[in-house]
Structures are given as C-alpha cells and as structure tokens.
Amino acid sequence: MRTAKRGAFIVLEGCDRSGKSSQSRLLYEFLTSNGYPAKHMHFPSRTTEIGSTINSYLKNSKELNDQVIHLLFSANRWEFLKEMQNLLNTGTTLIVDRYSYSGVAYSVAKGMDFDWCMAPEKGLLRPDAVFYLKAPIDYLIQRDDFGRERYEKKDFQSKVANVFDRLCEEQTEFWHSIDASQSEAVVFEDIRLKAMSVLNKAKHKPLCLL
Numbered sequence: 001m002r003t004a005k006r007g008a009f010i011v012l013e014g015c016d017r018s019g020k021s022s023q024s025r026l027l028y029e030f031l032t033s034n035g036y037p038a039k040h041m042h043f044p045s046r047t048t049e050i051g052s053t054i055n056s057y058l059k060n061s062k063e064l065n066d067q068v069i070h071l072l073f074s075a076n077r078w079e080f081l082k083e084m085q086n087l088l089n090t091g092t093t094l095i096v097d098r099y100s101y102s103g104v105a106y107s108v109a110k111g112m113d114f115d116w117c118m119a120p121e122k123g124l125l126r127p128d129a130v131f132y133l134k135a136p137i138d139y140l141i142q143r144d145d146f147g148r149e150r151y152e153k154k155d156f157q158s159k160v161a162n163v164f165d166r167l168c169e170e171q172t173e174f175w176h177s178i179d180a181s182q183s184e185a186v187v188f189e190d191i192r193l194k195a196m197s198v199l200n201k202a203k204h205k206p207l208c209l210l
C-alpha cells in the first residue's frame with residue numbers, strides 16, 4: 001500500500017544554554033524558506049495548565065517533589081502527542097527543542113532511577129534523530145542569563161551532561177553529537193547537513209514509539 005510521505009521528527013537536546021533554541025529556530029527557518037512544511041516546538045510547553053505549573057517550578061516560585069515534577073514534564077509531552085502524530089503523518093517535519101531525554105537526564109541527575117524516569121515516556125513518538133549540542137560546562141555557564149532558572153548550576157549541569165553522554169553512546173543509530181562550542185554559523189552548518197539526510201531517510205520509514 002502506498003502511504004503519503006511523512007515528515008521527519010528531529011529533536012535538539014543538550015545542557016542549559018547549549019544553543020538548542022537558537023539552532024532549532026535556524027533549522028525551522030531554513031526548512032520553511034526552502035519549501036519544506038515544518039513546525040517548531042519546545043518542551044516544556046509553558047502554554048498549557050501543566051506547562052504553567054512547570055514554569056512556576058522552574059522559576060523557583062513553586063516547590064514540588066521530584067517525582068511530581070518529573071511526571072508533569074512527561075504529561076506535558078503527552079498533551080501534544082496527537083497533534084505531533086497528525087502533523088508528521090501529513091508531511092510536516094517537527095523541529096523539537098528538548099524532549100523525553102531532557103526529562104530523563106534532569107531527573108537522573110537528581111539521583112532518580114533511570115528506568116523509573118523512562119517509564120512514563122514509553123508510548124510517545126521516537127524521534128528520527130536527536131542532535132545533542134555538547135560543550136564544556138565551564139564554557140556554557142559564561143553564556144548570557146545562565147543561573148536564572150532552577151537547574152542552572154554548574155555541578156548539576158555536569159551530572160545532566162553525563163546522562164546525555166550515556167544516551168548518546170547507547171543510541172548511536174539516531175543520536176548525533178554536535179560540537180556546540182563552535183560559532184553559531186558553524187554549528188548550524190553541521191545541523192543543516194545532518195537534518196537534510198534525516199529528512200530524506202524518514203520519508204521511507206514508519207513512525208516508531210519510545
């Protein structure tokens with residue numbers, strides 16, 4: 001049976017200030033200006049009720065226990081599952097700034113169990129590619145505004161990086177490490193080339209679940 005060509009599901013991950021928002025915006029703009037249907041998304045999506053609770057937590061104006069905030073971050077992704085599925089199946093490429101891997105990395109960095117953290121992500125869509133923006137923490141903490149939100153502390157970010165490193169080593173078939181300490185333009189060139197290859201391959205592959 002012939003199926004319509006689907007869009008690609010591309011995720012950008014990395015520590016705080018690694019450039020995910022800048023690079024995902026550049027990629028989205030590049031794709032749309034070259035005629036590829038695309039949508040730019042960001043997790044947490046602070047626009048829903050769950051997202052607004054997450055926002056209060058990140059801004060340190062609300063306290064929640066570690067399990068509760070973990071499940072809220074995950075629930076926030078579940079809120080968008082149907083929409084993401086529909087967009088991908090109708091040919092739109094999704095450029096997503098953070099996803100389940102941030103959910104796992106930040107909670108595991110607190111000392112929580114990896115499998116427990118991954119469990120609520122099961123059944124969400126699996127990305128075609130994860131671009132992991134990696135740079136030394138000492139370098140990232142010098143970027144603008146570092147330290148404003150809850151998790152922006154050097155020791156904690158090092159633990160987060162260890163989890164991302166582990167995920168990247170274990171899932172080499174779809175994780176791509178990107179040197180995020182280069183200039184914005186050089187980082188983007190790397191991402192753009194990799195993204196075009198992912199777009200071409202995704203057309204012929206079924207969507208999978210985590």
Ligand code: T5A
Pocket residue numbers: 014015016017018019020021022023043044058073074097098099100102103104106107143144149151152180181182183184185187
């Ligand atoms: N979180 C998130 C969880 O704990 N669980 C979850 O499930 C999820 C989804 C908020 C927090 O939530 C946690 C992780 C986070 O701690 P967020 O809303 O994505 O997550 O955080 P933001 O504050 O929006 O974004 P980040 O701090 O992660 O920054 P970005 O998006 O990585 O970086 P960006 O592009 O905004 O750039 C940061 C600064 O660096 C400069 C930019 O101009 C900017 O000033 N910059 C560069 N400078 C030099 N060279 C380059 N190549 C540069 N690229 C960017």
Ligand code: NA
Pocket residue numbers: 016017149152
């Ligand atoms: Na941040």
